[in-house]
Amino acid sequence: MTRTALQRTTTGWTPLAVLATAQFLVVLSTSIVNVALPQIRSGLDLSDAGQAWTVNAYVLVFGALLLPGGRAGDVYGLRRVFLLGIGLFALSSLGAALAPTAIVLIACRAVQAIGAALLAPTALALVLTLHSDGKRRGTALGVWGAVSGAGGAAGVLLGGLLTGLYGWRAVFVVMVPLALAVLVATRLLVGADRPRGGSLDAPGAVTVTAGLVTLTYGLSGRWPLVVIGLALLGLFVVLQRRGADPLLPARMSVVAVPNTLMALLGAVWLGLFYFLPLYQQRTLGYSPLEAALTQLPLALMITLSSWVTGKVSGRHVLPVGLLALAAGLAWLSRTPADGTFLVDLLGPTLLIGTGLGVAFVRLTAMSSTGVPAADNGLAGGLVNATRQIGGAIGLSFLTLLPSFGAAFLACAVLTLLISALSTRKA
Helix, strand or coil, X not given: CCHHHHHHHCCCCHHHHHHHHHHHHHHHHHHHHHHHHHHHHXXXXXXXXXXXXXXXXXXXXXXXXXXXXXXXXXXXXXXXXHHHHHHHHHHHHHHHHHCCCHHHHHHXXXXXXXXXXXXXXXXXXXXXXXXXXXXXXXXXXXXXXXXXXXXXXXXXXXXXXXXXXXXXXXHHHCHHHHHHHHHHHHHHHCCCCCCCCCCCCHHHHHHHHHHHHHHHHHCCCCHHHHHHHHHHHHHHHHHHHHCCCCCCCHHHHHHHHHHHHHHHHHHHHHHHHHHHHHHHHHHCCCCHHHHHHHCHHXXXXXXXXXXXXXXXXXXXXXXXXXXXHHHHHHHHCCCCCCCCHHHHHHHHHHHHHHHHHHHHHHHHHHCCCCCCHHHHHHHHHHHHHHHHHHHHHHHHXXXXXXXXXXXXXXXXXXXXXXXXXXXXXX
16 A cells, blocks of 8 residues: 555544654653652662663664654555554553563563654654645644643643552553554554655764763763764764665755754753753742652643644744743743742743644654655654753753753853754745
């Protein structure tokens, strides 16, 4: 069945709901575990390194494998690779829930990340294939952005609730039936596509994966690894220029600018969600649950603005949204020690949520514009990878700043840069 046939045989919005649920799970799995870390540490007697690797094993593997995961969908079939990914995600979530030791838990988190790296780009590629015309694609991407915003907030709230009521294992158990439901629904509702064929660029996949993992891990202060990671990425570039069927072909340069902007947005996104809870808890004295609840307006505004952005058009929508984001971050950079939610947090977070929703949807759309249908999987992997890796690299530099306020102000300046570059692109 061709991809055109795939579009004809899966009419309606139900397949989008199924694929969006998969995206929800990917976002959920990155945030739901953080709240449970203290209980996981005591339950499995984790060391500081073990606690860090419970998070890092997922983040590093997921970010590094997104590019080969997306290309695998193009080569072997989007639905086939997606089903493999969601199956791995379900099994590894169950394994993490039953893990008797820290080593088993960390290994399951790594496998969970492999599943996520296969399903996230292929899910987006299937959405792009099912909704190819401009208006439907805009609406679909609006739903995609809204689900991503909702998943982050749901992870914090659900993680706190489940951990408090049932213990840390519940945060993994809850993902198993959801993943299995997505697997079954995808087989029933999403038609099989015809693979592009060819072969996966194994040397390219190995060098880019190893390079990204080494670079990202090295940025935590292990600077010799940064050099090794950059060398591996340099080797990847050489291999791509010489390969007959490279992992990242030259024709993808058409989306180089929006992916660069997405990497910069990733730094702002991760920086915000890293420093905001710390400011709330360390400076304002909020409990973890209070910090989560006071971020609900932010998450709701991201969801709402993502949905609306998918339905509107105009070249100035993205720059205006980014200006709103920069204004909110600059306002937040005041970080008063005696700040209150209504006076010092609500206003800036509403502006920030508006800008983030607009930017995420618009840059995701730009990152697939002009890409051949046969490269939809690669486009989905590339835009996800640039946001993840850009976020990791950006956060490593933001943590060097002397205060929370300085970090928020740096994010505001970075957002203004994105706005200026996006205006030139438009």
